[in-house]
Amino acid sequence: MNSEATMGEPNNKADYLVGVDFGGTKVLAGVFNPKLELQGMAKVSTKAHRGIDAVIERIARCVRDAVDEADLNLKQIAGVGIGAPGAVDGEAGNIIFAPNLQWHDVPLKKALEKQLEVPVFVENDCNIAALGVYHVELKSKPRHMLGIFVGTGIGGGLIINGDLYSGFGHTAGEVGHMIIDANGPKCGCGNKGCYEAIASRTAIFNRVKAAVKDGQKTLLTEMLGDDLADMRSGDLRKAVRKGDKFITKVVEDAAEYTGLAVASLINVLNPEVVVLGGGVIEALGDEMMEIIKKTVKDHAMPGALKGVEIFESHLGDNAGITGGAVLAKRMTK
Amino acid sequence: MNSEATMGEPNNKADYLVGVDFGGTKVLAGVFNPKLELQGMAKVSTKAHRGIDAVIERIARCVRDAVDEADLNLKQIAGVGIGAPGAVDGEAGNIIFAPNLQWHDVPLKKALEKQLEVPVFVENDCNIAALGVYHVELKSKPRHMLGIFVGTGIGGGLIINGDLYSGFGHTAGEVGHMIIDANGPKCGCGNKGCYEAIASRTAIFNRVKAAVKDGQKTLLTEMLGDDLADMRSGDLRKAVRKGDKFITKVVEDAAEYTGLAVASLINVLNPEVVVLGGGVIEALGDEMMEIIKKTVKDHAMPGALKGVEIFESHLGDNAGITGGAVLAKRMTK
Numbered sequence: 082m083n084s085e086a087t088m089g090e091p092n093n094k095a096d097y098l099v100g101v102d103f104g105g106t107k108v109l110a111g112v113f114n115p116k117l118e119l120q121g122m123a124k125v126s127t128k129a130h131r132g133i134d135a136v137i138e139r140i141a142r143c144v145r146d147a148v149d150e151a152d153l154n155l156k157q158i159a160g161v162g163i164g165a166p167g168a169v170d171g172e173a174g175n176i177i178f179a180p181n182l183q184w185h186d187v188p189l190k191k192a193l194e195k196q197l198e199v200p201v202f203v204e205n206d207c208n209i210a211a212l213g214v215y216h217v218e219l220k221s222k223p224r225h226m227l228g229i230f231v232g233t234g235i236g237g238g239l240i241i242n243g244d245l246y247s248g249f250g251h252t253a254g255e256v257g258h259m260i261i262d263a264n265g266p267k268c269g270c271g272n273k274g275c276y277e278a279i280a281s282r283t284a285i286f287n288r289v290k291a292a293v294k295d296g297q298k299t300l301l302t303e304m305l306g307d308d309l310a311d312m313r314s315g316d317l318r319k320a321v322r323k324g325d326k327f328i329t330k331v332v333e334d335a336a337e338y339t340g341l342a343v344a345s346l347i348n349v350l351n352p353e354v355v356v357l358g359g360g361v362i363e364a365l366g367d368e369m370m371e372i373i374k375k376t377v378k379d380h381a382m383p384g385a386l387k388g389v390e391i392f393e394s395h396l397g398d399n400a401g402i403t404g405g406a407v408l409a410k411r412m413t414k
Numbered sequence: 415m416n417s418e419a420t421m422g423e424p425n426n427k428a429d430y431l432v433g434v435d436f437g438g439t440k441v442l443a444g445v446f447n448p449k450l451e452l453q454g455m456a457k458v459s460t461k462a463h464r465g466i467d468a469v470i471e472r473i474a475r476c477v478r479d480a481v482d483e484a485d486l487n488l489k490q491i492a493g494v495g496i497g498a499p500g501a502v503d504g505e506a507g508n509i510i511f512a513p514n515l516q517w518h519d520v521p522l523k524k525a526l527e528k529q530l531e532v533p534v535f536v537e538n539d540c541n542i543a544a545l546g547v548y549h550v551e552l553k554s555k556p557r558h559m560l561g562i563f564v565g566t567g568i569g570g571g572l573i574i575n576g577d578l579y580s581g582f583g584h585t586a587g588e589v590g591h592m593i594i595d596a597n598g599p600k601c602g603c604g605n606k607g608c609y610e611a612i613a614s615r616t617a618i619f620n621r622v623k624a625a626v627k628d629g630q631k632t633l634l635t636e637m638l639g640d641d642l643a644d645m646r647s648g649d650l651r652k653a654v655r656k657g658d659k660f661i662t663k664v665v666e667d668a669a670e671y672t673g674l675a676v677a678s679l680i681n682v683l684n685p686e687v688v689v690l691g692g693g694v695i696e697a698l699g700d701e702m703m704e705i706i707k708k709t710v711k712d713h714a715m716p717g718a719l720k721g722v723e724i725f726e727s728h729l730g731d732n733a734g735i736t737g738g739a740v741l742a743k744r745m746t747k
Contacts, residue, residue, distance in 0.1 A: 168717045178717050225582050237682070241574055248684025249558055252718040255681040260674050260713065263595040263607075272677075272713050274596075341593050344605075346682070348588040349570070351581025380593065380605050384501045384511050385585040 097153055098413075099144055099199075100213075100405025101163040102206065102398075105129060105181035108140050110147035111402030112158075117217060117410070119399070121151030129182050136182075137189065141196040160200040162408030164209030164401045165189060168252045174203045177251060202412045206401060207254055208245050211238025213404025214356050214394045223353035223390075227346055229256055230359035230400070231339065234269075235277040239350070257281065261341055280338040282361050286312055288331055300325040314364035321368050329368075335361075336369035340376020347381040347389060358394035366393045430486055431746075432477055432532075433546075433738025434496040435539065435731075438462060438514035441473050443480035444735030445491075450550060450743070452732070454484030462515050469515075470522065474529040493533040495741030497542030497734045498522060501585040507536045510584060535745045539734060540587055541578050544571025546737025547689045547727045556686035556723075560679055562589055563692035563733070564672065567602075568610040572683070590614065594674050613671040615694050619645055621664055633658040647697035654701050662701075668694075669702035673709020680714040680722060691727035699726045 097120070102109040106127055112120045123146035125139050140163070148155055167179030174190020193201040204212075211228030219226070226240040235257030239246040247253050257277030258270050265274025266284070278284055290309055293302060300320045305312055320328040343355055362369065370393050377391060396403055430453070435442040441460055445453045456479035458472050473496070481488055500512030507523020526534040537545075544561030552559070559573040568590030572579040580586050590610030591603050598607025599617070611617055623642055626635060633653045638645055653661040676688055695702065703726050710724060729736055 180717075223582070241579065246574065248718075249556070249686035249722065250684055250717060250720050252715065253682065253684035255684075255715055255718060258681040258715055259592075259678040260594050261596055263671070263674055264597065270715060338596070341596055345592040348591040349586065349679070349682070351583055351586040351588075353582035382585065382588055382591055382603060384513075384583060385581075385588060387583050389582065 095157055095159045097157050098406040098409040099158055099161040100402035101161060102401025103140055103163055103165045105166060108143045109402055110143040112147045112151040113406040117406055121147050123147035123150055133187055137192045141193055144197060155197060155199055158199045160202060160409035160413040162202045162405035164204055164206035164405055166206050168250060169203050169205045170251050171204050200413060202408050204408055207236035208238040208247060209404035209408055210400040211240055212245060212407050213400045214396060215240055216407045217403050218394060225352040226354045227350060227352040228356045231281060231361040232359040233282050235281045259342060276342040280335040282314055285331060285335050297327055299327050314361050318364050332365055332368050333372055336372035337376050340373045341380055344377045344380035348385050351385050355391045356394050358400050362393055363397040428490055428492045430490050431739040431742040432491055432494040433735035434494060435734025436473060436496055436498045438499060441476045442735055443476040445480050445484040446739040450739055454480050456480035456483055466520055470525045474526055477530060488530060488532055491532045493535060493742035493746040495535045495738035497539035497738055498536055499539050501583060502536050502538045503584050504537045533746060535741050537741055540569035541571040541580060542737035542741055543733040544573055545578060545740050546733045547729060548573055549740045550736050551727060558685040559687045560683060560685040561689045564694040565692040566615050568614045592675060609675040613668040615647055618664060618668050630660055632660050647694050651697050665698055665701050666705055669705035670709050673706045674713055677710045677713035681718050684718045688724045689727050691733050695726055696730040
């Protein structure tokens with residue numbers, strides 16, 4: 082290995098990697114050594130309203146800050162892997178369409194390479210998170226893996242035959258917009274009963290807020306006030322652990338719907354491993370995972386489920402930056 | 415090419431192919447020339463109650479009958495490709511589990527090769543039908559294709575990166591058991607609201623029969639008697655074309671649910687082409703395809719749908735035998 086690097090001294094061998102998780106509200110960058118151990122991080126808000134050029138400058142600054150935080154310089158970086166929300170053409174490094182940002186055809190790779198003078202690789206954020214989990218958390222290296230990330234929305238990443246599968250138009254993995262209750266609640270995409278409209282953090286919070294408005298009692302109003310301002314997934318966990326029956330039911334229902342979605346996806350895709358991650362699972366894994374697994378067992382076809390492993394990712398918010406570093410490592414090797 | 419073969423004279427060069435569609439009620443075998451043109455067919459009933467050995471003998475007889483029908487002999491057959499219902503280990507040629515037949519771990523390849531003395535290749539029936547459509551009906555040879563076959567049940571076949579994708583346990587493609595209405599009708603698999611429980615021929619017939627029992631008027635009772643004996647998909651088409659409003663609504667609803675299922679699958683898989691086939695689509699394509707396409711357009715994410723082609727297979731009942739011949743051709747080349 083690189084003996085100079087392991088001494089922690091700056092040197093000019095470019096074998097460190099940067100992973101970036103670029104979302105609608107924040108940008109997170111992490112610097113990793115060649116063993117994929119995290120060396121330093123930085124975070125900035127996205128400020129999408131300032132426009133494309135300004136956001137790209139902020140991403141570049143976030144990368145520089147993370148590199149500085151790790152006591153390194155850009156010359157020591159082999160590559161930057163970045164996960165972006167929406168449809169991404171990984172080969173060209175373009176964002177085809179990012180609905181949350183309203184970006185169309187943005188050459189992110191080219192723009193960032195110009196600013197950083199380091200090779201940059203771009204992929205969809207959920208694909209990259211799946212890649213991070215696959216490389217860091219799975220020793221068995223299964224051929225086929227499905228990653229489902231439950232947060233503000235719900236997204237997925239597919240690994241097929243050991244490689245990211247991104248589909249014809251680079252949009253594969255939108256598991257949040259699988260319809261699981263054709264007569265269910267309206268989704269942001271215009272459909273009724275999408276998985277995301279029933280079991281995402283947004284859907285859970287909407288259900289709690291609507292019930293409170295209708296007079297439902299919950300410990301959450303004592304914790305956060307009647308308007309439930311600044312509610313977070315962790316608040317739900319606290320309420321459940323304090324014995325709040327209503328919140329317990331809401332969380333159990335969300336876990337059951339996630340179980341139905343996972344069962345459907347196992348029937349269609351028959352992956353070897355299903356990984357659940359994202360903020361909601363990170364905060365409520367202890368409350369949800371057993372219900373999810375039981376629901377899958379009750380609803381997936383026995384043949385399709387045979388030998389399939391379902392587990393909780395513990396990378397949490399770091400899945401994106403880890404996957405970015407894995408992508409950069411794969412592409413610069 | 416082979417000039418002797420094109421003269422229609424028997425010869426001993428083994429370059430003909432046999433495709434077999436092996437289902438719970440019937441076995442269909444077709445003999446194809448190297449250009450994949452059908453030369454002869456045979457059909458027998460499965461008679462599953464007679465047991466595994468008897469059924470395998472019937473399959474072998476059906477193959478021999480088809481070869482004889484084409485004025486050929488088994489020495490002229492390069493290989494036999496067979497689509498079987500259930501989870502199939504294509505490499506070993508074993509049926510892992512076929513729920514309709516209650517077969518577990520049956521070495522179909524080995525047993526048939528012993529009887530026919532010709533190489534035999536086994537795959538899942540819907541995978542093989544997808545392969546047939548892909549090779550015979552698609553000039554563009556898309557990288558990723560989803561085939562959905564709507565008949566007594568609903569199954570699917572996936573082609574990813576130009577190859578059949580069968581998943582970890584060889585069960586991928588069970589699109590009929592994707593839950594699309596969590597509070598919908600009960601499915602044979604035990605779930606509620608599977609796509610198959612809402613839009614298969616069985617589901618459509620059940621809905622019609624239940625409504626007639628409750629006093630619903632329909633031309634079908636005039637055509638088939640009050641017990642609706644021997645109802646077929648073609649009878650629905652006749653009733654629709656004669657202006658039967660109830661049957662028209664039933665068929666439209668089934669088409670809409672198929673549209674929701676296709677939209678969900680496009681969101682998850684982002685294939686380049688979606689092909690719809692099977693007996694229901696064959697009989698009611700004119701009535702259903704436009705509704706299916708409109709529903710998909712209204713419910714798939716615009717990015718995932720961009721450039722995706724949705725079309726009706728015209729191979730009908732021959733999709734299985736054609737795919738079987740394609741498999742045999744691929745494997746013996």
